[in-house]
Amino acid sequence: MRDNNEMPGHLARRFQQIAVAVFLAEVDEAGFDLTPVQYAALSAVRTNPGIDQVTLAGLIAYDRTTITGVVDRLVHKGLLVRHASSRDRRARELQITEAGKRTLRGITPAVEAAQRLMLRGLTEKEGAELMRLLRKATAAGNALSRAPLRDAELR
Amino acid sequence: MRDNNEMPGHLARRFQQIAVAVFLAEVDEAGFDLTPVQYAALSAVRTNPGIDQVTLAGLIAYDRTTITGVVDRLVHKGLLVRHASSRDRRARELQITEAGKRTLRGITPAVEAAQRLMLRGLTEKEGAELMRLLRKATAAGNALSRAPLRDAELR
DNA sequence: TGACATTGCTCAGCATGCTGATTATCAGTA
DNA sequence: TACTGATAATCAGCATGCTGAGCAATGTCA
Numbered sequence: 001m002r003d004n005n006e007m008p009g010h011l012a013r014r015f016q017q018i019a020v021a022v023f024l025a026e027v028d029e030a031g032f033d034l035t036p037v038q039y040a041a042l043s044a045v046r047t048n049p050g051i052d053q054v055t056l057a058g059l060i061a062y063d064r065t066t067i068t069g070v071v072d073r074l075v076h077k078g079l080l081v082r083h084a085s086s087r088d089r090r091a092r093e094l095q096i097t098e099a100g101k102r103t104l105r106g107i108t109p110a111v112e113a114a115q116r117l118m119l120r121g122l123t124e125k126e127g128a129e130l131m132r133l134l135r136k137a138t139a140a141g142n143a144l145s146r147a148p149l150r151d152a153e154l155r
Numbered sequence: 156m157r158d159n160n161e162m163p164g165h166l167a168r169r170f171q172q173i174a175v176a177v178f179l180a181e182v183d184e185a186g187f188d189l190t191p192v193q194y195a196a197l198s199a200v201r202t203n204p205g206i207d208q209v210t211l212a213g214l215i216a217y218d219r220t221t222i223t224g225v226v227d228r229l230v231h232k233g234l235l236v237r238h239a240s241s242r243d244r245r246a247r248e249l250q251i252t253e254a255g256k257r258t259l260r261g262i263t264p265a266v267e268a269a270q271r272l273m274l275r276g277l278t279e280k281e282g283a284e285l286m287r288l289l290r291k292a293t294a295a296g297n298a299l300s301r302a303p304l305r306d307a308e309l310r
Numbered sequence: 311t312g313a314c315a316t317t318g319c320t321c322a323g324c325a326t327g328c329t330g331a332t333t334a335t336c337a338g339t340a
Numbered sequence: 341t342a343c344t345g346a347t348a349a350t351c352a353g354c355a356t357g358c359t360g361a362g363c364a365a366t367g368t369c370a
Contacts, residue, residue: 004215008273008282009174009191011289014216014304016171017357018296019164020326024358025299036164037326054348060159061169066327068350073325090335090348118163121295122288127163130288133281134166140276141173144180146328149169172327175356179328192356209318221357223320228355245318245365301358 015118023114030110032103033077037062039111041070042079045094046104052091058150066147079103170273178269185265187258188232192217194266196225197234200249201259207246213305221302234258 004010023036034042040060045051048059057067071094074080079100085091096104119127142148159165178191189197195215200206203214212222226249229235234255240246251259274282297303 002267002270004195005290006286008270008286008289009178010195010215011286011293012167012171012174012273013191014293015289015296016167017216017302018293018300019167020357021300022296023164035325036168040159040165052348060165061172063327063329064348065329065350066325069325069327085348088336088348090333092349115157115163117299118167118296119292121292126288126291129284130292131161131163131166133277133285133288134163134170135160136281137274137277137285138166138169138173141170141177141273144272145173145176147172175327190355207318218357218359219319220321220359221355224355224357240318243318243366247319 019114019118022117023111026110026114026117027107030107032107032110034103034107037066037070038074039107041067042074042096042100042104045080046096046101049095050093052085052088052093054091055150056094057147061145061147061149063147074100174269174273177272178266181265181269181272182262185262187262187265189258189262192221192225193229194262196222197229197251197255197259200235201251201256204250205248207240207243207248209246210305211249212302216300216302216304218302229255 020036023039027034027039041056041062044056044059048056051059053067053071054064056062056071057064062070071080071082071092075082077099079097081095081097082092083095085093119130122130138149175191178194182189182194196211196217199211199214203211206214208222208226209219211217211226212219217225226235226237226247230237232254234252236250236252237247238250240248274285277285293304
């Protein structure tokens with residue numbers, strides 16, 4: 001069998017593992033309590049006020065059943081509000097609160113620092129190339145996961 | 156805020172998400188029921204018979220509390236056996252069973268196919284470069300996660 | 311030897327992420 | 341309008357991963 005270091009799957013898991021650890025450490029250091037997943041959701045709602053949960057899930061490639069719990073926790077923390085849509089009573093429209101906006105503003109430096117930290121060990125050029133290759137590979141494999149990335153405009 | 160596609164953390168999560176989906180699909184297709192995590196553990200025990208759980212966790216960069224459940228499930232499936240060490244009564248020595256060996260042999264083509272599939276969209280050269288960059292980045296960030304990769308020889 | 315720290319393992323608790331099912335609602339059509 | 345299929349959200353259940361705590365066994369050192 002191949003060595004672990006020759007298995008893309010192992011490297012993917014390992015890189016993700018380190019990325020999450022770095023994110024949580026930086027965010028905690030800055031005095032915030034937000035996971036990478038919660039950050040992405042909060043950020044997407046700020047950019048798309050009134051978005052429903054399914055569209056939000058598609059924007060950040062979350063499973064539809066995962067987004068429920070993530071939004072629950074953000075609502076519980078007072079960073080989001082969720083209310084029924086008037087156009088479609090099945091849907092829940094999401095809005096970011098003032099506290100949510102403050103959190104996003106305050107947390108940004110830590111998030112940026114984390115993104116740099118997880119690429120430490122790579123040169124500037126290598127980091128850019130890694131991102132390019134990951135973008136290309138994930139674009140090609142997008143449809144293979146249950147939670148593909150979706151363009152909000154297409155809905 | 157940066158676009159998701161400019162965030163290494165998002166790309167890491169997305170690539171890992173696709174990698175797991177591809178792995179599970181290929182393995183299921185081949186008639187097996189094994190997760191990427193279970194596969195790595197089973198494979199490592201075959202290579203290192205009699206290994207204890209902490210050393211195993213270090214070899215594949217799993218958290219010590221995660222390995223307990225993974226081994227539980229492999230034992231339950233009859234692929235591993237776990238018994239107390241005679242040298243250190245705290246430790247549990249792991250051995251692969253005949254069924255475990257058969258499973259590993261049978262599953263290998265599916266695992267190899269999955270590794271190729273998750274790099275589809277990249278050229279041969281790009282795939283190799285992606286792996287090189289992931290190896291370099293994970294090596295640099297190794298100590299940042301709670302479950303660093305450890306060399307078994309060093310113990 | 312006896313106190314102390316360390317180590318191997320497990321557990322409770324929480325957050326992702328998935329499969330598959332269910333409920334309520336909507337939309338298109340016979 | 342009644343039927344049918346699709347859709348938004350949630351739920352139960354399971355598997356990773358983590359934090360932090362605890363227990364039993366081991367190692368160290370005065």
